[in-house]
Amino acid sequence: MKLFKKATIANIVQIALLSTASNIALAADKKAEDDGKLERITVTALKRTQSIQDVPVSIATLSGEKFENMFSSGDDVLALATKVLGLYAESSNGRVAPRFYMRGLGNTDFDLAASQPVSIIMDDVVMENVVLKSFPLFDVDQVEVIRGPQGTLFGRNTTAGIIKFTSRKPTDDFEAYVRAGVGSYGLQNFEGAVGGGLTEDLTARLSVLNQSKDDWIENGFTGEKDAMGGHSDQAVRLQVGYNPTDALDILFNYHTRTLEGTSSIFRANVLTQGKSGLNSNYDRDKVYYDKGDNNPQEYDNSGWSVNVTYDLGAITLTSITAMEMADGRSLGDIDGGVLRNADGSTPSDIDYVEYQDDFNNDLISYPGFIPFDAITEDQLKDLEQFTQEIRFSSNTTNPLSWQTGVYFFDSSFSVTSIDGFFGATEVFHENTTWAVFGQTTYQLSDELSVIGGLRYTKDKKSLSVGKQNEDGFAVIIGAASIQDYDDVSVSDGQWSWEGMANYRVSEDVSLYARISNGFRAQSIQGRDIAFEGMPSTAKAETIMSYEAGFKSDLIDNTLRLNGAVFQYTIDDIQLTAVGGNGNNIGLTNAGQGTGQGFEVDAEYRVTENLVVTAGYSLNKTELKDKSLRIATCGSGACTPTDEIDPENGGAIVHGNPFPNAPESIFTATGRYTVPMGNEGEVFFYGDYAYQGKTNLFIYETKEHVTDGQFELGLRAGYINYDMDFEIAVFGRNITDEDNLKAGIDFNNNTGVVNEPAVWGIEFKKNFY
Template sequence: MKKAALALSIQAALLASLSFNANAQENAQEQDDAKLEKITVTALKRTQSIQDVPVSIATMSGERFENTFSSGDDILSLAARVPGLYAESSNGRVAPRFYMRGLGNSDFDLAASQPVSIIMDDVVMENVVLKSFPLFDIDQVEVIRGPQGSLFGRNTTAGIIKFTSRKPTSDFDAYVKAGMGSFGLVNLEGAVGGQIAEDLNARLSVLDQSKDDWIDNAFTGEKDALGGHDESAFRIQLAYNPTEDLDILFNYHDRSLEGTSSVMRANILTTGSNELNANYDRDKVFYDDGDNNPQEYDQDGWSLNVNYDLGAYMLTSITAMENADGRSKGDIDGGYICAEGQMNSFCTADNRNGPGFIPFGAITEDRLNDLEQFTQEIRIASNGNDQLTWQTGLFYFDSSFGVESVDGFYGATEVFHENTTWAVFGQSTYAVNDDLTIIGGLRYTYDEKSISVGKQNEDGFAVVIGAASIQEYAPIDVDDGQWSWEAMANYTIDNNMSVYARLSNGFRAQSIQGRDVAFEGYPSVAEAETIMSYEAGFKTDLLDNTLRLNGAVFHYVIDDIQLTAVGGNGNNVGLTNAGKGVGTGFEIDSEYRVNENLTVTAGFSFNDTELQDKNLLISTCGSGACTPTDPLNDDGAAYVDGNPFPNAPKTIFTATARYSMPIADEGELFIYSDYSHQGDTNLFIYETEEYKTDGQFELGLRIGYVHYDLDLEVAIFGRNITDEDNLKAGIDFNNNTGIVNEPMSWGIEVKKNFF
């Protein structure tokens, strides 16, 4: 409570500056530099003002984006930084899991599908590893809430996160950014762009980042054994404009990561409590296996975006290829079991395992082998601002990869996944009059998936001793064709305010899960889920364009909602469908330019989600160490009817404030703070006393100096500056294992721009 009070006090101190500027507001509004900047988005695959798009959208860019990632954090840092958006992972810096308006997927397998789609530079990143490409030289992030089934297709039932990199221009520009911080953080980033030949522009963006290992393995006595990472990436873009009618953009990107997968901590929750206990030590783990949880991945890809102006129409083609492979290994039980005859400071006659009770050891290595994803989109759109505008197109997707699971007892097993999708879509906009616009979109998608088993229990000790045998698995093929659509209406009340209504329908394609094959189980299949969403909202600029206030209310119903039952006695991963899932809530985003020196933002979301299926049973913790609060059947499985969706924060509150003080005419001192608060969150499908969180928050701070003439910024940054210990994920099959957030970190960063 003291830390929470401190965090709120710091934020309140910044916000309190509002009162000192009330008398000067009228004069400040008369100056352009005291007004909010116009934000453009591409949520409807056209460049439009965010205030004109009848969809709930939040954006992140500039200082807010850079400060969020200043300490070397990965894409998971977006969690709870935008109302309605959450993210977590049990797979380190790869395989992030996103949730929007409460809807997501807790499946940790490398073949998992998700209802939040990640779009990077107009290319869908379908596999969970592709979604983790590092973020650098980013122009803008768009968080587009709600189903996006007509323009973007299946697996967008919750929404979309679009990342747009800075593009090449004919004007020379460059920047270099260098940061150093806690735990040996070194963060180097830069870009250079401009014209390199007639009609040819280029931009090269690079990232090189490292962080030292800082967590001790107390069981082996290794100091600084895990927790760090080394990551490098680059992106090169070539923009060719041979005529006024033709634009060609080529994008090649590459990434290499070596580091630590998720840090599992055994028994950091006491049975009957969700408070971190004395077994928890942020700087220490007790691993007897897992090689200190290593992780390494390589990823590369390219895209070719061609726009050809045909006069009345614009023809667009986007061709892309993505590749990835790598591995993660982990001591899943998070603790140790002393071998027969082993004696050390932990292994004594009275202490055979720890911390806490570990019934059996568990070590797993997951490998993504030879991922290849090819996508092709072709669309044609009307040009101009006629009363009726439209766009229509075709989309093709093909993906193949292997997922290899290596278990310390069963050995190595590999399953192969293939997925092919094609779609035809269209959307039109009709301006009824100067005030009323209606939009309609329709899409047909055909999706086909297959899974087959390759090697099975290779070199497995279980097979040698007869505890397991080679099984027969026939290939599984599933396919489905679905229509999805949306209808929107936007009404302009005046130049500064509009209201909208939106009906949207979408679906998440059928899924196949094959991880249980590694443990002599069978693949599971979930049928396609469909969503019907109802949304109404408003968008307004007030006080002479110094206050922006956007809000939306929503209600959605999902039929045959796909769920992933994770855990149980064998840490199995099984897909199932519940009868219905229902979500109701609202979100509001605001930005207030108090004067030219002070800007504050605030956002809030409320999500009330509920599973509706009176007959659905989910296995509870296999360890027996947790305390289910749901009704149980005779076999100990939980009836989950009425439960909230897993990892669906009921509330999210965000706030930022930036205050600057001019220094003569050549620069300014500034202080920037960001705060995020996460409300009630249930980590699993079933409810327990242990695996639920409430009131988790983080506070960031940035203090610096900007020299205008030199285009130079020097800043001190801090992330999680109150050093909150927040439970982010759990593993329930062996003991009460938990995964926590990153610790407090401080650093200094220098950025120099060149023009």
């Protein structure tokens, strides 16, 4: 372990001294007023600011210390996985292209053109492409995880729910902070912001992130120490507010990001045929790569938005105009091991196999049997996403309130897949969407309110083929040829609707019920063109969801207890069959899929100095299509437990759970403080996240299933109220759990695991 490499405590001390020496006037005492009750939380799930307890939707929020602790070790957005009930995330594309799942519903497609049923909203702008979803999180005001279909207000591709990130906005008063941390593996994590009023009408806030971690994984084949595993991620956000009158509010948001690092670390044959769990070939600190240039990754993306709010009296006009752009590449040794001529020495600490190929060449592979090399580079080029929303909402105190609007989305980009055998193939994607929507709330009485919403969406996607198998070895030797592909276009129009009711039993307890309908737009997948396959399509999936729950603030607002039960049915559920003999990606529709379960979470202020939280979610999903067949592992190295169709060899997956759908998630946190006079406190904070049984693929095997995985985090430090600073030590995955997060089944039993334990120290100071 390279603890505090390239950075020392002296760095933090220096920052602290420079900060203290600044001539910014500090408030004499910034200790928050504490009445011994839980903090009130407001959300914008219905595009209005409301108390979370008044919104008839299942919502979880993250902010402040809980959020900052989760990302203190330099983790990306995947750190949210299992930290929130019903939410899971994983990736086989490093720190870009995360895949999200909510209440079991998601998409395992690893292509850069994949669609997802969990929508990511950043500062009121949808991040549709998977690369845009990975924009780093910093200077965040609040995260809202909104479960269940959100098609009325947020549109298509929200059948599972949305995750809404809101940045801290500029204010009239001066505000600034610096947050700096160092830790294991050369971790350096700096975040800061400064903002305030520039003139009577202008405000601004500049936020920055500079985060890096050293390479720490050895390439056992080349002998190169510290060959991969690190990253460098820099991002900037500039927000400028213009408020010339009380009625007009304009906010400009510009943001940019540069990432260089390592794509996913693929580990060959770390699973044993017929068993679950990692085997002796697994070494967290070492892999054996003969190709892939140590799996580099680099991406640049930027964007801007203009949010205009104009108070017309009884009506408020909101306009959100945004543009997002991105380019980048990832290269990977997908087989995760070595295949070479059988000469020279071989590693003594892992399994290796000697064999002859079809041409009687003597070969050796390790770890374990690898039948052929697999190396792939994916490039995203010229991504441009333009969105425009115009919304009118009522601005009165009448029992009837409403909002209505129009929405436009346009996106274009190309994806180039470069295979070591077939060469480079480029496909172009275009997507245009428009929608009209409305939602109405009526307060029937002081206790009962009802909400109804309706949206019509028209969505069109198209795919065309550019260069194909360019410079491919397969074409040169005659094993492949240039194919003639027609352009592919799919379009559909769908209605989405919802109805909700909220009943206040008392001032502290409310009950709600919700029925909602939504859809995930039809999809096109063109990755198989790179391997002389045909593009595949899937028609739109539609969901009908039922939910009921309660929200309560009990024991004089010291106990918050919320819960929900849900059931949903998806017709024509879109599935991505990944893997098989050629590691293909094929879209298909299953007849139906169902999910049901519950979430219950509690936050309890036991004493003035002790706050604990706990939550549990249960999620049962099931595919229902007796005719659906899915190709099993192309390597033959796995052990399917599904019945195999004797005619076509595919697995019968009727009755299987959805892929990457944890049956259960349990979370718990605790924070204990020890007052240090009136000037500050010492605190101890811990968090625990447990993931129940999870099937990695559509078909079930003995190898590609996990159960009982968990991670534990700790944080301890000192807060000084008078000088408004905090210094703390932290640890993430402190028991150094080795958790399997993803697998590849076409070449061997390749696995992808979680991040190792990270320890560090962090300093934060606020200025006013």
